[in-house]
Amino acid sequence: MQRDAQQRPRRLRRCQLSVPGSSEKMMSKAAAxxxxxxxxxxxxxxxxxxxxxxxxxxxxxxxxxxxGRTTRCVRxxxxxxxxxxxxxxEVVEGAGANLDVIMLPxxxxxxxxxxxxxxxxxxEIKLKLPHRIGIDVLIEEVEAMMNVEAIAASxxxxxxxxxxxxxxxxxxxxxxxxxxxxxxxPGDIWHYQRHRLTIAARxxxxxxxxxxxxxxxxxDVYLQEARRAMILGMVGKWAIxxxxxxxxxxxxxxxxxxxxxxxxxxxxxxxALAQGLGAVQYDGKMIDIASIRIVRNLVExxxxxxx
Ligand code: COA
Ligand code: MG
Numbered sequence: 001m002q003r004d005a006q007q008r009p010r011r012l013r014r015c016q017l018s019v020p021g022s023s024e025k026m027m028s029k030a031a032a033x034x035x036x037x038x039x040x041x042x043x044x045x046x047x048x049x050x051x052x053x054x055x056x057x058x059x060x061x062x063x064x065x066x067x068g069r070t071t072r073c074v075r076x077x078x079x080x081x082x083x084x085x086x087x088x089x090e091v092v093e094g095a096g097a098n099l100d101v102i103m104l105p106x107x108x109x110x111x112x113x114x115x116x117x118x119x120x121x122x123x124e125i126k127l128k129l130p131h132r133i134g135i136d137v138l139i140e141e142v143e144a145m146m147n148v149e150a151i152a153a154s155x156x157x158x159x160x161x162x163x164x165x166x167x168x169x170x171x172x173x174x175x176x177x178x179x180x181x182x183x184x185x186p187g188d189i190w191h192y193q194r195h196r197l198t199i200a201a202r203x204x205x206x207x208x209x210x211x212x213x214x215x216x217x218x219x220d221v222y223l224q225e226a227r228r229a230m231i232l233g234m235v236g237k238w239a240i241x242x243x244x245x246x247x248x249x250x251x252x253x254x255x256x257x258x259x260x261x262x263x264x265x266x267x268x269x270x271x272a273l274a275q276g277l278g279a280v281q282y283d284g285k286m287i288d289i290a291s292i293r294i295v296r297n298l299v300e301x302x303x304x305x306x307x
Contacts, residue, residue, distance in 0.1 A: 008159055009134065010304055011071050011100070012036035013207050013236040014252035015245050016136075016162070020045035021054040021074070024061070031065035035245045036236070039073040039136075042087050043105050051083055059094030071100045073136065078106035079115055088116065092123045092133065101134040101159065106167065108143045110154035117155040132157065139197055140164030140211070141171045152200040160207040162238070163197050165190060166214070180213035180225060188228055198233045208234040216241035226251040235301070252301075259302040262295035 076087035166179035176183035201208035210229035272280040
């Protein structure tokens with residue numbers, strides 16, 4: 001597991017922006033944005049009649065646009081549809097060298113992810129691709145939540161688990177009016193699902209990401225949902241509209257003050273160790289090796305962002 005984890009590229013996923021693959025205009029707009037991760041969608045944002053033509057538009061966008069530092073991903077249709085295998089074949093044959101990640105929706109089991117893994121392996125050999133294409137998986141069915149530990153361990157190619165609360169609400173029978181809203185439930189309606197998914201992800205050295213919030217004119221609730229996800233250990237949240245990108249990238253970036261404090265605390269702990277002490281006072285509170293493990297997460301995140 002340790003070795004597999006080391007093979008995984010480390011990518012920023014503070015925000016994953018969803019862009020309909022049928023829209024050349026929105027794809028151009030997305031390429032020009034300063035966002036960590038974009039996924040060009042062939043699934044729910046694209047009407048059935050547009051799914052086949054959208055593949056060629058996505059290939060053109062991947063090959064023709066300047067994506068800068070943004071990670072380029074395509075969300076394919078799920079493996080129970082007539083589209084999934086051709087989605088992968090057309091996009092990877094057409095633009096494999098300019099594609100970083102395939103996103104698989106509605107995975108139910110480890111076998112669903114392994115199907116995509118094996119297909120990508122065959123294509124990488126045939127096409128002599130210079131890099132390995134990663135897989136991000138959406139956990140958005142009750143079956144997937146029950147199998148999330150097995151899905152998380154399904155293949156070293158897997159990089160990230162995403163909690164998709166829209167389809168998940170339908171799957172569990174949860175009654176919410178807007179995707180990602182609380183439906184008036186007291187407290188955090190997604191506490192259990194986010195926790196369980198994040199534990200499975202972290203145990204396999206994967207990223208955990210929070211899914212969409214449909215009411216893009218309500219930044220306050222978006223921020224609240226993003227903060228809940230961040231505190232639990234998730235590394236980012238989806239945006240479905242450009243106005244949500246900066247909000248997510250702020251929430252999932254540690255503040256310069258917190259980074260400076262974390263580095264200072266690590267120095268204080270090292271000084272304590274040099275004196276033979278395992279626990280000392282810092283800022284009037286006890287710190288020990290567990291405190292250091294907590295702040296090390298923050299320092300590593302800051303390094304990845306380049307802070
Ligand atoms: N990616 C890139 N650009 C986007 C965008 C997105 N996800 N959503 C909106 N834009 C663009 C619009 O094209 C518009 O561009 P313009 O100013 O040049 O005309 C601008 O941002 C402002 O958009 P706005 O007018 O506020 O909204 P809209 O009616 O054009 O689009 C949605 C609203 C919801 C239809 C659109 O945001 C969307 O399709 N989002 C993604 C949906 C999706 O991917 N769903 C599946 C995952 S849950
Ligand atoms: Mg979905």
